[in-house]
Amino acid sequence: MTTARGTAGGGRARYTYRVRVSSTAAVALEAQWARCRWVWNECCARSKKAYAEGESCGPARLDKMLTEARTRLVWLREGSSVPQQQVVRDFATSRAKALKDIKGRLPVRQRAGMPKYKKKDRADPSLNYTQRGFRIIGGRLHLAGGIVLTVVWSRELPGPPSSVRVYRDSIGRWYASFVVATTTEHLPETGAVIGIDWGVKETATTTSDDHDLSHAEHGKKAAKRLAHYQRMMARRRAPCGKAQSKGYRWAQKQAAKVPKKVVRQRQDTARKWARRVVRDHDALAVEDFRPKFLAKSTMARKAADAAIGATKRALVEMGRKHGRAVHLVHPAHTTMDCARCGARTKHALPLSTRTYTCTACGAVSPRDKNSAQVMLVRAGLNPAGADRVRADGPPVRSRREPGILRH
Numbered sequence: 001m002t003t004a005r006g007t008a009g010g011g012r013a014r015y016t017y018r019v020r021v022s023s024t025a026a027v028a029l030e031a032q033w034a035r036c037r038w039v040w041n042e043c044c045a046r047s048k049k050a051y052a053e054g055e056s057c058g059p060a061r062l063d064k065m066l067t068e069a070r071t072r073l074v075w076l077r078e079g080s081s082v083p084q085q086q087v088v089r090d091f092a093t094s095r096a097k098a099l100k101d102i103k104g105r106l107p108v109r110q111r112a113g114m115p116k117y118k119k120k121d122r123a124d125p126s127l128n129y130t131q132r133g134f135r136i137i138g139g140r141l142h143l144a145g146g147i148v149l150t151v152v153w154s155r156e157l158p159g160p161p162s163s164v165r166v167y168r169d170s171i172g173r174w175y176a177s178f179v180v181a182t183t184t185e186h187l188p189e190t191g192a193v194i195g196i197d198w199g200v201k202e203t204a205t206t207t208s209d210d211h212d213l214s215h216a217e218h219g220k221k222a223a224k225r226l227a228h229y230q231r232m233m234a235r236r237r238a239p240c241g242k243a244q245s246k247g248y249r250w251a252q253k254q255a256a257k258v259p260k261k262v263v264r265q266r267q268d269t270a271r272k273w274a275r276r277v278v279r280d281h282d283a284l285a286v287e288d289f290r291p292k293f294l295a296k297s298t299m300a301r302k303a304a305d306a307a308i309g310a311t312k313r314a315l316v317e318m319g320r321k322h323g324r325a326v327h328l329v330h331p332a333h334t335t336m337d338c339a340r341c342g343a344r345t346k347h348a349l350p351l352s353t354r355t356y357t358c359t360a361c362g363a364v365s366p367r368d369k370n371s372a373q374v375m376l377v378r379a380g381l382n383p384a385g386a387d388r389v390r391a392d393g394p395p396v397r398s399r400r401e402p403g404i405l406r407h
Contacts, residue, residue, distance in 0.1 A: 011320065013182045015157055019141070019166065019174040020150040028147045029166065029174075033125035035079040036087045037118050039066060043091040044117050059092040080144035082133030090128070091115055126167040134164050141166075141176055151176055158182055171256045184323040187279055194281040195375035196315070197334065197368050198289040200299050203306045204273070205368035207376060211280070213273050218265040219305035222258050229255035266307040270314040278318045285379035286315060287371070288328040316404065327379035327405045338363055339373030379405075 021029065043062055050057035066088055070077045076084075094115045101111040133144040141149040143166070161178035168174050195207045204213035229251050236248040244252075277284065289312065294303035319326040335356070336345045343360035349367065356370040357363075365373075 011182050011184075012162075012179055013158070013321075014177050014179055015155070015161075016175055016177040017154060018152040019176045020152065021174045022150075025147055025149055026174075028145065029125060029127065029168075032079050032083060032127060032145060032147070034120075035076050036083050036127060037120070037123060038076070039069070039084050039087045040091060040115075041117050042069065043088060044115055047091075047095055047115070057095070059089065062088045062092060080133060082129050082144045083127045086128040086130065124168050124170060126165065128163065128165050130163050131161075136161075149174070149176065169260070171253055171260065182321070185321060186323045189282055190280055192281045193283045193285070193376060193381040194277060195285040195372040195379075195381070196277075197287050197371040197375060198291070198308045198312065199368055200294075200303050200306055202368065203308060203311060205366075205372050206277070207369070207372045208280075211273075211277050213269075213311070215302075215306055216265070216269050217305060218262045218269070219301075222262050226255060226258040229258070266310055267314070270307065270311040271318070273311070274315040274318040277315065278322050278324050281324070283325040283327065283379075283381050284315070284319055285327045285329055285375035285381055286312065287331050287334065287375055289331050320404070325405070327375075327381070329375045329378045334371045334374045334378075335367060337374050339365070339370050339377055342377075 042065065046062065046065055047057045050061075063085070066081075066084060070081065070084075094112065097112045098114045127143075129143060135142045136151075139151065139153060141151050141164070143149065149166070157178060157180055159180045159182070161180050163179045165177040166174065167177070192208075194211060197205045199205055201215065202212060203215050204211075206212055232251040233248060233255060236245055236251060238244050238248065289308060291303055291308045294300055297303075316326055316328075318324075333344060335349055337343070338356070338358040338361060340363045341358060341361040343358055345359070349356070354367050356365055356367045363370075
């Protein structure tokens, strides 16, 4: 699993691998996590008290608290200081962001929220190690404190990692996520451009018929298997007040594996398609679509199964990785404009109308294909058809996403 994060002059990518953990290593990791969780909760208590008294609680004060605690408590000092110090830094960053949102008077729904206590039975272990806290020797991951893990190297790291996060998911699987500095891997120029429109019936409709992405329906295919395990859980559920049986816990674990596999299938489909699109085109005009509003519509389940957001994110990351020009086009009126003459219909087209007919020039084309062509025109990648098309203003470079142009 690979996720990229762009920076000026290059970027950083996160490479995630499965980890085989022995019983001894599992006990050591859980003990280390118990110490880090205590440090986090102590930071929450100190921060809450300082906020009530009107005092500051910056990183320096929290670092002093950790030093005093390690001097006073022997069991805390037995663990490595590297993940504990990282916990303090993560807490300080989260608190600073929350205070910034409060001072900026952002709406409550848009605020990051103050850091909260982590409960023992609800928080999964997550340990962050900087470069001085781990080593890779003989293909095995050696963590500070004498913890040795066996990493399943599904692919080679492109460079030496600067940090690693070791965590356990909700079904007990351990992972190691490395952060590696990367450089842009330029692909040969093809001279081709492509416009991409997102949808529900077809996840992505493009100006090239060979690069359309059909709805894979991974969630729909897995629904029958999930229902099977849920019925098994219902049959084996113990009465209230009694411990659940071994068969119930097994069915519960199998049911939890189903959605995680669906997520991996969606990510794999998105990355393979994005790689093919980026390889064959020099510039991409992508609809800057935000599918959140679909959650309240009748298409919510199918839209969620299409994973438009994850597919778009994979496409943008792949374009940045290989130095392709990615233009994010605002989706307003893309289904109402004509890609040939730029005329706009007086009324929005209903979803049942799948063919676009221009009343000005008489052009007839599939609705989604016309929208994909409009993406090209608005991004300025189709000069031949941009004579009378409505202009939405010059492109704006994103500060958070270097190399991305917004129209």
